[in-house]
Amino acid sequence: MSKEEKFNAIVAENSTRIRNICRYYNSNGEEQKDMYQEVLVNIWKSLDSFRGDSALSTWVYRVAVNTSLTYTGKAFRHMKLMVNGDTKNLNSVLDDEDLKEKLEQEDQLDKLQTELNQLSVIDKALISLMLEGLSMKEIADVIGITEPNVKVKIHRVKTQLKEKLKGE
Amino acid sequence: MKTDNENSNYTDLNPLISKLKKEDTNYAVIVRAVQFMYWIFVPFIGIMTVREYMDSSNVIAIISGVCNMLAFTGLALSFRKYYYEYKFVDYSLPTIQMLKKAVHRYQPFQKKSIRVLVPLILIDVALTLDWMEDDTSLFFTQAFFWGAILFGVIIGLILWYVRYKPIRDEAQRLVREIEGE
Structure with missing residues (x-):
């Protein structure tokens, strides 16, 4: 070929x-x-x-x-990380039923968008791969770090986002 | 195989492939130019050296010529390697590796740069021997040659500071961030 x-x-x-x-x-x-x-x-x-x-x-x-x-x-x-209501796996960013429901409201989505853009470039890259539906192992393969390290980083980002959104 | 019809609306692949192929061709042309220097210029110095020796019977001409031939061979081979390394960045590496390579690539001084010193010293030896024949003082030759090299290094460092240091710093920052936890 x-x-x-x-x-x-x-x-x-x-x-x-x-x-x-x-x-x-x-x-x-x-x-x-x-x-x-x-x-x-x-x-x-x-x-x-x-x-x-x-x-x-x-x-x-x-x-x-x-x-x-x-x-x-x-x-x-x-660099911004753009999401909208149609973004695949958007719910996976927040493992919280209440927030998922809230997200359906447009203003909550805007808040999430704002918070996502406060993230560092690397965190944005991790979240973009998560939104694509990649497993932790696959994300680790893309970025070149260990799977536990990816889990820690993503967990930290999720907690940060949840706190910010709940605090609003 | 699954094809994506949307793709054709997004970007027209044919002009892009032509452009990419052209870039590959340009790379081949540059490599050929370096090979030209290696295969034509180096033997040319050899022929000139032999002719000079036949005219003058001076063994210094032979030593100087051999030094120049070795130096240009070394430079030609180094150039080819450096050009490939700088021109083609492998984007398919894991992000952390790609960033570490970028940090390394954009360092102003690298260990492997020491290899370039060998051809430079050979050129210096050749120049010194040639100019000694014209009664030029050793001090002047050294000051001239290494002064010119220093001038080149300073210009290179200024360019690095303006163009490449920000890239190196940013890549370094991202590496630290990824390795942070």
Whole structure:
């Protein structure tokens, strides 16, 4: 299989995943497209190093998350994590039934959005992967830290978010 | 295989692939240019050295020529390696590894840079031997050569400070944050 065929196959199979990651970090459609294109460029550049040691989806998520961290189109210090009512697995961010119900109200969602954007860049990356439905093990594989470490970090973020939202 | 129809609306892959292929070609052209230096320029110095020796029967010409040939060979090989390392960042590494590599890549001084000192010393030896033939003082030659190198290093450091230090610092901060707990 040529590099071009391999690339086309990966993009065809994973474009939704890549687009989702791009949507988390850009509210503007044009910016999403620019970042999507940058992820594709980095997939092409990294293609020769794909040995199949990890699942293809994990590999693609790594490229997408790493691109988001180094995305040249915007200062990532100000990078936002965008969510909306349709965001998949949004409830998994808050393991709290009361808050889940509250989230259905638009103003609570806005508050969550504001709090998410107070998070550090790495915490945003962790949450974006969680919203994608990745397991703790898969998130650990993408970021390169241990599974218990991922659990600790995510637990801390969830607690922080719950406290902030309940306190409102 | 599952294909995604939305993909075609999102970005047109064909122009992108053409652009990427062009970039690969540009890389190949640069590598060829370095190989050209290696295969053409180095033997050229060799031929000039032999000719000079035949004209003057001076063994200094041979030593100087060999030093230059070794130096340019070393520089050509180092350039190829450095160019590849800096041009192609592997985004498929786990985030922490990619960031650590970025921190390392954007350090102003690296252990492996010491290897570049060998060709530089060889060029210095060649230059010193050549200029000694013209009665230039050893002190002047050394001051001139290492002064020029120092000037280059200072310019490089200024560029690093403005362009690469912020990237290194930010990558370092993210590494600390990931390893924080």
